[in-house]
Amino acid sequence: MPRSGFRGSLNGPKVDLIIDMGNPFLNHTVDGFLKIGTVAATKTAAEETYEVLRRGSISSHKFEHSLKKMCKEGVYWGTIAGAYVGMEYGVEKIRGTRDWKNAMIGGALTGALVSAATNGNRDKIVLDAIAGGAIATASEFINRLT
Numbered sequence: 001m002p003r004s005g006f007r008g009s010l011n012g013p014k015v016d017l018i019i020d021m022g023n024p025f026l027n028h029t030v031d032g033f034l035k036i037g038t039v040a041a042t043k044t045a046a047e048e049t050y051e052v053l054r055r056g057s058i059s060s061h062k063f064e065h066s067l068k069k070m071c072k073e074g075v076y077w078g079t080i081a082g083a084y085v086g087m088e089y090g091v092e093k094i095r096g097t098r099d100w101k102n103a104m105i106g107g108a109l110t111g112a113l114v115s116a117a118t119n120g121n122r123d124k125i126v127l128d129a130i131a132g133g134a135i136a137t138a139s140e141f142i143n144r145l146t
Helices: 024-055 060-095 100-118 122-145
Strands: 005-011 014-020
Touching (some): 100 122
16 A cells, blocks of 8 residues: 655755655656745745835735735646656656656657647647757756766
């Protein structure tokens, strides 16, 4: 029977959060969702804080709008990240090797999936698949340099 668990730690500027869903695929997907979703929500919070400081006041309506925007952005980017991480992990398991090609295939599949979900233009789907594959591959190469 699958079991799940939750563990977190804070050491200096790095926060490590591990959620055990009982399945490595789910673990990777949820981890990607949470990490990137948190980054997106934090980015939106910083932007909204800047707007409040620039204006000098905040209303309860604007505050509620800011919270909704943070949640929306966090879920949107977290879902895309979870899909990418899950695709890359699945490709790694199918191919039986861990290299940059997994990132390229995972990025292309995620780009196509997100594009197909948001619009039905075939040329746009192909372009987004190419962009997703290129961005994921470049990211993988940069990570291996450092």
